[in-house]
Structure formats: structure tokens, C-alpha cells
Amino acid sequence: EAGVTQFPSHSVIEKGQTVTLRCDPISGHDNLYWYRRVMGKEIKFLLHFVKESKQDESGMPNNRFLAERTGGTYSTLKVQPAELEDSGVYFCASSQDQGASGNTIYFGEGSWLTVV
Amino acid sequence: AQSVTQLGSHVSVSEGALVLLRCNYSSSVPPYLFWYVQYPNQGLQLLLKYTSAATLVKGINGFEAEFKKSETSFHLTKPSAHMSDAAEYFCAVRGSGYSTLTFGKGTMLLVSP
Numbered sequence: 001e002a003g004v005t006q007f008p009s010h011s012v013i014e015k016g017q018t019v020t021l022r023c024d025p026i027s028g029h030d031n032l033y034w035y036r037r038v039m040g041k042e043i044k045f046l047l048h049f050v051k052e053s054k055q056d057e058s059g060m061p062n063n064r065f066l067a068e069r070t071g072g073t074y075s076t077l078k079v080q081p082a083e084l085e086d087s088g089v090y091f092c093a094s095s096q097d098q099g100a101s102g103n104t105i106y107f108g109e110g111s112w113l114t115v116v
Numbered sequence: 117a118q119s120v121t122q123l124g125s126h127v128s129v130s131e132g133a134l135v136l137l138r139c140n141y142s143s144s145v146p147p148y149l150f151w152y153v154q155y156p157n158q159g160l161q162l163l164l165k166y167t168s169a170a171t172l173v174k175g176i177n178g179f180e181a182e183f184k185k186s187e188t189s190f191h192l193t194k195p196s197a198h199m200s201d202a203a204e205y206f207c208a209v210r211g212s213g214y215s216t217l218t219f220g221k222g223t224m225l226l227v228s229p
Contacts, residue, residue, distance in 0.1 A: 004159075031215070033216065033217075035217075035219075041221075042219050042220065042221040042222065043160075043206065043219040043222075044219075045216045045217065045218070048215050048216060055215060056215060056216065059216075091159065091160060093160075104150075104162055104165060105150075105210075105217055106162070107152070107159050107160035107161075108159050109158060109159030110159050110160075
């Protein structure tokens with residue numbers, strides 16, 4: 001069974017450009033999460049989807065970030081326009097039943113974003 | 117509210133020595149606790165988790181962790197380090213009823229021959 005897959009694995013863009021990251025969760029997982037780790041900092045929560053609905057987007061840093069999950073399947077995270085401080089690793093994760101907090105959250109390998 | 121503190125951003129051990137990575141948590145509700153590992157240029161992989169069953173949890177690659185409520189700790193141990201254990205380790209908490217994980221800052225484990 002495929003795990004959480006993310007694309008692209010690495011991206012280098014100029015300040016002011018747009019980047020779209022894609023995440024395919026594990027099949028059957030209704031819960032999808034985005035996290036990120038900027039250089040030297042801890043991994044921080046961005047937002048949480050349950051199917052196609054945004055359950056919690058309290059971690060989104062500002063309105064330059066837009067996340068979507070069309071049809072409750074894959075998700076995209078768009079950064080527009082990108083700033084230097086957006087550089088870091090963006091992790092996508094998925095899990096089954098949200099109600100069981102002990103359920104494992106499975107992470108992808110991350111999308112490494114560098115803004116120059 | 118929930119938070120995690122990992123003591124030591126870097127821990128160095130010799131191959132064959134005991135590994136001890138410290139994690140203390142804070143949670144206003146019963147916590148679920150996790151250790152994840154990130155090998156160089158790879159994603160996050162679950163090592164083990166505590167979900168209110170046995171307080172001593174065994175994970176992959178010979179790692180284990182003990183949940184101590186009185187000390188609000190969930191330290192990760194391995195009796196004998198191997199070179200392949202060199203990686204960054206993250207402790208995370210998820211309070212009952214919370215949907216998200218809160219991570220510590222991570223501890224880089226360095227293993228020398």
C-alpha cells in the first residue's frame with residue numbers, strides 16, 4: 001500500500017513567484033494535515049482537512065498560503081507570492097478516524113522549498 | 117493546551133552505548149505521545165507511540181519509551197546504539213480530543229565508532 005506521497009520533493013523559486021505543493025494521502029484516510037519546518041525551528045502545524053472540509057487552519061501563517069482538497073482526495077498548498085522566510089520543509093500527513101487521537105498520523109517525505 | 121520539551125538539541129554517543137533522548141510534555145487532557153525519526157534526506161517515520169495502554173512501549177529498531185505521568189515524561193531509550201541510528205528524533209504530543217500533533221524541537225543523535 002502506498003504511503004503519503006508529496007510532489008515536488010524539492011523546489012527552488014525566486015521571491016515573488018508562486019509554488020504549488022501537492023499531497024496524496026494514504027487511500028481511505030479522511031484526515032489530511034499540512035505541517036512545515038522552517039530552518040532551525042520546530043515542526044509546526046499548518047492546517048487539517050477532514051475530507052474536503054477545513055477542520056482547523058489556525059496554523060496558516062498568512063493569506064499568502066492557500067490550501068485546498070478537492071473532492072476529499074489529494075490536497076494542494078499554494079504559496080503566492082513566496083517570500084524568503086517561506087523556505088523550509090513542508091510535510092503532508094494523513095490518518096484515519098479523527099476521533100481516536102491515538103491513531104497514527106503518517107507523514108510523507110516532505111517537499112523541500114527554497115526561496116531565493 | 118499542549119507542548120513538548122526535548123532536552124538537548126544534539127546528543128552524541130559511541131556505537132554500542134546506551135541511547136537516552138529526553139522528552140517532557142504538557143497537556144491539559146490525557147495525552148497520546150509519539151516519537152518520530154527523520155533519517156537524512158528522508159521523511160518522518162513513526163518509531164513508537166503511547167496510547168494509554170502499557171506505559172512501557174516498544175518500537176521499531178530496538179527503541180522503547182516509558183510513559184511516566186508523575187514526571188510528565190516520555191524518554192526514548194535504546195540499550196546499544198548503532199551507526200544507523202544517527203538521525204533526528206522528534207517527540208510529539210496529541211491531547212485527547214485534539215486533532216493535531218505538537219512537536220518538540222527535535223534532538224539530533226550522533227553516533228561515533
